[in-house]
Amino acid sequence: MSATEIQSRADFSAIRYAQCWEDADILVKALDVAGRECLSIGSAGDNSFALLACGATSVTAVEMNPAQVVCIELRKAAYMHLEHEEFLELLGSREMASRETLYAKLYGHLREPVRRVVAGTAWPRGCGLGAVGKFEGYFQLFRDKVLPLAHNRARVDVLLESKGRDEREEFYQRHWNNWRWRMLFKVFFSRWMMGRLGRDPAFFKYVDGSVAERILARTRHALCELDPAQNPYLHWILRGTHGAALPLAWRRGSFEPIKRALWEDRLRVVNASLEELFEMEPDRQYDALNLSDIFEYMSETAYHKLLDRIVSASRAGARLAYWNMLAPRSRPAAMADRLRSLDELSASLWYEDRAFFYSRFVVEEVLA
Secondary structure, three states, X not given: OOOOOOOOOOOOOOOOOOOOOOOHHHHXXXXXXXXXXXXXXXXXXXXXXXXXXXXXXXXXEEOOOHHHHHHHHHHHHHHHHOOHHHHHHHHOOOOOOOOHHHHHHHHOOOOHHHHHHHHOOOOOOOOOHHHOOHHHHHHHHHHHHHHHHXXXXXXXXXXXXXXXXHHHHHHHHHHHOOHHHHHHHHHHOOHHHHHHHHOOHHHXXXXXXXXXXXXXXXXXXXXXXXXXXXXXXHHHHHHOOOOOOOOHHHOHHHHHHHHHHHHOOOEEEEOOOHHHHHHHOOOOOEXXXXXXXXXXXXXXXXXXXXXXXXHHOEEEEEEEEEEEOOOOOOOOHXXXXXXXXXXXXXXXXXXXOOOOOOOEEEEEEEOO
16 A cells, blocks of 8 residues: 555654644534544544543544554553553553553553553653653653743643633733743744654645744633633643643543443554555445544645545545644535535634644535
8 A cells, every 4th residue: 555645754653642632522522423433533542532432333543653553552451451540640640650550450451562662662660651752742841941931830820720711811911921931932833843843844844834923823812712720731731741621531521431432342443544544444434533633744635635535435414523733724615515614613613622733623514
């Protein structure tokens, strides 16, 4: 099978994302997942597990990076064989002196290739599983070295306290949005810096304009329009762990439904690209598709070709959901007879999006 466009330009040999940095709460609303057969871009697995938590009949998690598949398989074993608090400690959402004891509980339930990957890393002797990706390392560098130049820990704590909308705006303007914050943010979240330390330079091939300016505007939205106290992504970025705010798949109320779904064998993990999966299973169809931000990394022509194939793999009434970070991607006019854009739903959910890096959230529905 031929490599996808991004596979030919970027390295996929290491863990890029040890967590899913897309808001599962808006995803499950967009896809209306209860009772649906779902296809989900795997990444670290969190949002695929979130679909199970919200009643998906089945989830096929497709992931082309073998290192990311290891993250998914470790989570699967943790859901099945640990208690909720142990799961949070293993992932790093809660502090723990050593995670080796917890990993020992999982060891006998893991495939040998997964054990080998873990043996080659500092985890679980060091940080939690949710901190071992390149992207999480980028945020750690920001948290430890850059953020203190603009704000001390006490001010971060105040930012993350629950406040009313007007109080959040006043705090942002008077105490947070100083010149050091703006300058450091624009340098650290520039295209050059993100490409080398956080993502991959190839991921920005189809991006125009200032990366940092767009993310800064969305950050203000997350700090003022939304409640930082309820934002798990913001908590991790600024503190390196979670408080009371947890991603959907990590919450206590999600844990048992996910565990039950896994014991019922309702999750399938496929180590392949989306294109390869469709080649392997040309007749299989789905009702709901979490497409992450995969179109960000391909040309518009390649995006249109893959979107056409995705629609062919979808039943009438199926929902598609995906994010734009910086490269604009949405259904072309030529596909209006096959795919309907749910613009009002997309806009309302994007307003709620607590993973604030994205410039747009797209929800589309397959027509009969």
